[in-house]
Amino acid sequence: MEEKTTDxxxxxxxxxxxxxxxxEIVIRYQQAVFGVVFRLLRNQEEAEDIAQESFIKCYxxxxxxxxxxxxxxxxxxxxxxxxxxxxxxxxxxRFLPWEQVSFEVADLTAADPAEALEKNExxxxxxxxxxxxxxxxxxxxxxxxxxxxxxxxxxxxxQTRRNNVEVRLHRARKKLHRIFEENQEVERCSPxxx
Amino acid sequence: MLTCREVEGLLDLYLDQELDTLTSERCAQHLRRxxxxxxxxxxxxxxxxxxxxxxxxxQPPPDFSKGVMAKLSARKQESQAPxxxxxxxxxxxxxxxxxMLIFVFFEAYSTGHLPFSTQGKQExxxxxxxxxxxxxxxxxxxxxxxxxxxxxxxxxxxxxxSSPTPDFTPGYLPQGFIQENGSVAxxxxxxxxxxxxxxxxxxxxxxxxxxxxxxxxxxxxxxxxEERATEAADVSFFAEKDGRHYLIRISGDISSxxxxxxxxxxx
Numbered sequence: 001m002e003e004k005t006t007d008x009x010x011x012x013x014x015x016x017x018x019x020x021x022x023x024e025i026v027i028r029y030q031q032a033v034f035g036v037v038f039r040l041l042r043n044q045e046e047a048e049d050i051a052q053e054s055f056i057k058c059y060x061x062x063x064x065x066x067x068x069x070x071x072x073x074x075x076x077x078x079x080x081x082x083x084x085x086x087x088x089x090x091x092x093x094r095f096l097p098w099e100q101v102s103f104e105v106a107d108l109t110a111a112d113p114a115e116a117l118e119k120n121e122x123x124x125x126x127x128x129x130x131x132x133x134x135x136x137x138x139x140x141x142x143x144x145x146x147x148x149x150x151x152x153x154x155x156x157x158x159q160t161r162r163n164n165v166e167v168r169l170h171r172a173r174k175k176l177h178r179i180f181e182e183n184q185e186v187e188r189c190s191p192x193x194x
Numbered sequence: 195m196l197t198c199r200e201v202e203g204l205l206d207l208y209l210d211q212e213l214d215t216l217t218s219e220r221c222a223q224h225l226r227r228x229x230x231x232x233x234x235x236x237x238x239x240x241x242x243x244x245x246x247x248x249x250x251x252x253q254p255p256p257d258f259s260k261g262v263m264a265k266l267s268a269r270k271q272e273s274q275a276p277x278x279x280x281x282x283x284x285x286x287x288x289x290x291x292x293x294m295l296i297f298v299f300f301e302a303y304s305t306g307h308l309p310f311s312t313q314g315k316q317e318x319x320x321x322x323x324x325x326x327x328x329x330x331x332x333x334x335x336x337x338x339x340x341x342x343x344x345x346x347x348x349x350x351x352x353x354x355x356s357s358p359t360p361d362f363t364p365g366y367l368p369q370g371f372i373q374e375n376g377s378v379a380x381x382x383x384x385x386x387x388x389x390x391x392x393x394x395x396x397x398x399x400x401x402x403x404x405x406x407x408x409x410x411x412x413x414x415x416x417x418x419x420e421e422r423a424t425e426a427a428d429v430s431f432f433a434e435k436d437g438r439h440y441l442i443r444i445s446g447d448i449s450s451x452x453x454x455x456x457x458x459x460x461x
Contacts, residue, residue, distance in 0.1 A: 022266075023263050034254040034258070044252060056269055123248035127249070130248075146246060150212065151210070166207075176241065180244070
């Protein structure tokens with residue numbers, strides 16, 4: 001079985017001028033980068049633009065990438081930086097776009113559609129709760145739960161202290177936990193829960 | 195041994211594998227013995243799973259990577275654009291250099307510094323203190339093959355070279371006087387023949403003028419001749435330069451002391 005080319009190898013090849021190697025990097029990290037940027041900007045168009053800029057900046061600074069370190073935090077840090085700069089610009093202009101995001105929460109193929117629907121309700125609540133988090137808190141949750149970055153990596157990406165990451169995560173978890181508790185309360189009270 | 199309260203506070207970090215090895219091990223020991231904390235851990239794991247599963251995950255467009263590569267390519271071309279501007283500037287530079295070369299060449303040509311330049315011969319016409327007829331005479335002299343040594347002046351500056359007489363520019367002039375013009379008269383055909391150059395200096399404010407007439411005379415002429423100063427407003431004397439003899443006559447609307455000063459500065 002063919003082994004997956006490492007990020008470092010791709011970076012080296014991209015530095016040597018191999019465009020396809022850089023395109024592979026883009027494909028590999030587009031979701032992570034887009035996710036980071038979207039958490040902060042919350043607008044598809046803005047996020048697309050800044051995500052593209054992040055990769056361009058990544059390409060321009062590829063020679064500065066320390067190949068002894070993982071690539072993902074580095075590219076996410078670039079994306080976070082650009083998104084935060086953009087966010088500050090937008091705030092200065094008193095314009096912060098906010099888009100509703102549709103979620104793929106309905107599982108129509110489930111064996112028990114009623115149970116699936118109930119789960120979907122919880123999911124929707126959690127998703128709504130996540131959306132209501134402050135952009136940076138939401139980003140920290142995203143980086144932790146979705147991208148499974150360590151606290152240190154998140155601190156590196158957001159250029160903050162590890163302690164700050166812990167505080168943000170704790171705050172977000174508390175809010176989310178409240179939803180779970182409420183839901184459990186509803187389950188206990190409902191006939192199905194008995 | 196950690197208490198339930200302590201473990202409860204560490205569960206998130208335990209789940210995230212962010213505890214140091216020792217604390218993590220102590221947590222694990224507690225969890226093995228405490229069913230309540232285990233249930234709490236399980237609840238947190240479910241929450242985490244739910245968060246992961248329902249995390250709003252907007253996706254980049256399907257052609258995102260193509261868009262990045264296209265944008266990157268466009269940026270590369272843009273970054274090369276200033277270089278092409280520089281190249282364009284370099285393209286302009288030879289034109290400037292060529293224009294400068296033409297200018298320098300023209301200047302050299304017009305001042306007679308080029309061997310094939312004819313302008314130098316004509317420059318004498320442009321000399322403000324040399325009249326045209328004298329210039330044509332001098333041109334004739336040049337055309338007749340008269341060498342510099344044969345000419346009246348073998349000095350080094352262009353004015354002296356083009357002038358039929360040596361440079362008798364006064365070292366002193368009363369304040370406010372500026373040179374107005376010069377004229378050459380007589381024929382430079384032979385050494386014994388007389389020729390003269392008149393220099394006029396004028397004070398534009400007062401209208402007063404000073405005239406210096408330099409006349410080449412026969413070698414036998416001396417200061418004892420009648421040409422000696424006869425009027426108070428005139429100072430005349432003989433001078434010898436480069437083996438040739440000249441009668442210098444200075445006159446003007448100034449005091450005789452000033453005239454003498456001018457004469458001294460000429461000597």
